Amino acid sequence: MTSQELSCGLSFGVAFTSMRFVVSLALRELTKRFGSVVAVDRANLTVNSGEFLVIVGESGCGKTTTLRLIAGLEAPDSGTIFIGGVPVNDVPVGKRGVQMIFQSYALWPHMKVFDEQRYTNLTLPLKIRKWSREKIGEFLRPLAQKLGIEETFFQRRPTELSGGQQQRVALGRAMATSPRILLMDEPLSNIDPPNRLKMRGEIIKFHRENRLTTIYVTHNLADGVALADRIAVMREGRFEQVDTPENLMRQPATSYIADFFKAEQITHRSAFAWSK
Numbered sequence: 001m002t003s004q005e006l007s008c009g010l011s012f013g014v015a016f017t018s019m020r021f022v023v024s025l026a027l028r029e030l031t032k033r034f035g036s037v038v039a040v041d042r043a044n045l046t047v048n049s050g051e052f053l054v055i056v057g058e059s060g061c062g063k064t065t066t067l068r069l070i071a072g073l074e075a076p077d078s079g080t081i082f083i084g085g086v087p088v089n090d091v092p093v094g095k096r097g098v099q100m101i102f103q104s105y106a107l108w109p110h111m112k113v114f115d116e117q118r119y120t121n122l123t124l125p126l127k128i129r130k131w132s133r134e135k136i137g138e139f140l141r142p143l144a145q146k147l148g149i150e151e152t153f154f155q156r157r158p159t160e161l162s163g164g165q166q167q168r169v170a171l172g173r174a175m176a177t178s179p180r181i182l183l184m185d186e187p188l189s190n191i192d193p194p195n196r197l198k199m200r201g202e203i204i205k206f207h208r209e210n211r212l213t214t215i216y217v218t219h220n221l222a223d224g225v226a227l228a229d230r231i232a233v234m235r236e237g238r239f240e241q242v243d244t245p246e247n248l249m250r251q252p253a254t255s256y257i258a259d260f261f262k263a264e265q266i267t268h269r270s271a272f273a274w275s276k
Contacts, residue, residue: 026047030042
């Protein structure tokens, strides 16, 4: 994990609690190549303000690369990224109002979880903004409790936490970094099934309460159906179809979409068992 990735999303704008505006996202003819490999191929996508969009697709289809392009961790070879209608191709990582939660969580390995007086994984964004120790405590302690980050974990480093505990810390850090857009790359992949259902609820609640525009990448269609306003199915660097989960299953635009859902054994009945 690079220092750029660890810093992704540490925007230095207004405090999170004062932010109330919602933004849209658009990709227009976005292309990214790695040598002879075309990872993202003239992709077009519109994400509405306040929408929870889930991207699914086979391994290697360009899902994670798309998130990294939006975050500014990769530069596109061509095409344009718009946030709130403004092109951001030249805006550096950390200045786009975008927070990315990686599959590996990208926590600072040398920092503890939480201490109002020191730079820690939870306090770093607020320390950078020169928040006082008292204000940091008033904001983060209730937040940690809400996310199930127990006080006994505060003095631990990431290597001393379970996958689920690290995920909670990553979510907590995201809540303190003033994101306009939240990007999530397989955040529940290391979570055991009982906690997975609970964290789904925490994620969607966080999204709604804070009026975010969220893009969530997963291989797990059950997660996608439970969380998404719409699902974007990606194939070979392009978006094959973007629609509601129900429409994708009932009215697939291509045989690939139909086969994709069949292969995952997602039926109308089982997919909507976990309602919002």
